[in-house]
Amino acid sequence: MGLGGRPSPDPPQTLNEEEIKALIEEGVKRLEEFNANDKFWKEEIGEWFVIRERLSNGFPELVKFTEEVIKYIEGMRRWYEEHAAKELPQLIEELRKGNVTVRRGRRSLSIVVHKKYFRFMIEKTDKKSTVVKIELRKIKYISVRMPVTADKSMVLVRMGLEMTDGYKKGKYNYASMSTANKWQALLWAWTNPGWLRLRIISINLNKKGTKTELGIVTNRKSIKQLIPQIMQRLSNEELALLTWGAILGDGSLFLVKYKSSRLRIPQIRIAAKDVNKWKELERLGFKGCEKHGFLDLRYSKARRYAKMLMEIMSPRLKRLMDLLEIKKWKTLKEFLQYKTFSHLQITIHGVAFTVQIKKVDL
DSSP, rough: OOOOOOOOOOOOOOOHHHHHHHHHHHOOOHHHHHHOTTHHHHHHEEEHHHHHHHHHHTEEOOOOOOOOHHHHHHHHHHHHHHGGGHHHHHHHHHHHHHHEEEEEEESSEEEEEEEEEEEEEEEETTTEEEEEEEEESSOOOEEEOOOOOOOTHHOOOHHHHHHHHEETTTTEEEEEEEEEEHHHHHHHHHHHHHEEEEEEEEEEEETTTTEEEEEEEEEEOOOOHHHHHHTSSSSHHHHHHHHHHHHHHEEEEEEEOTSSSEEEEEEEEEEEEGGGGGGGGGGGGGGEEETTTEEEEHHHHHHHHHHHHHHHHHHHHHHHHHHHHHHHHHHHHHTTSOOEEEEEEEEEEEEEEOOEEEEEEE
16 A cells, blocks of 8 residues: 555545535446456456465465365355446446445445445545445455464564554454455454454455455454554664564555665655654654655665665565565665765866865765
């Protein structure tokens, strides 16, 4: 999940008729495209097969997990075709007639239509983006057991993931995560040994493609509220690993162009609703922006952080991220290709000139 820009702190207050009409038109358009795509489920299963083949080289526990997911999606396809698919034409017709409910959330305004087997939602977020999804109802979980691995890095990475993307589920507050990224679902499963329950929460009709969103519930209680206190007792190396989990959860990595040159400046940004909870990251050089809700790490500090991670991260975790082809991991490795440099600036005044040298360390 990355930070494409700086979100407004205030959610939209209302939707006028033109906005409702525009959102309905967008929803109908995406629904019709999805309804016409009879290859979606086949392509979804095919992507999981590709991942299973990659993981067969050293990760048998995740191969088994992937196989269970494939069986589950195959069953879901049959269920969808027999039940939910029949309601799509009815839904499109109701949208066109304007038979919708407008619901206001904390950070969004949504147009909602309830059906027997799903809830259709068009959401206008405070980031000025439009989210269209089919939330599936009456769907059962499946259980998968993950073995305990000997990788110590996974505990810290798991805490970072839980801090940014985790939530509590049920009356026992089980640590849970929902994601449309397959690599993120696999990392969450790998870092949480024991019994897991998973199900498809929704089908997200994105502009760039349709994705299923998986919800994964662990058998352990969430420690999300305790993690800021745990950070205080961690060494810098341990904190760096936890931070990497947070970046994988809700962070972004950039190589920003430096002025008009060919140079690229490394930058890391983590979304943070409450910057104060991440105060310990100042030890690593991060700076918080409470107004816009993110933490930032730039220039040589970002490169030093990347170098530290490469030195302390376990070979098996590195191998897993290579196999999953995680873009954030690839960008982090690219940071190391850009060395710290100094820029000399010379100014000449008049005939009897003086020289002023300004050193800017990036």
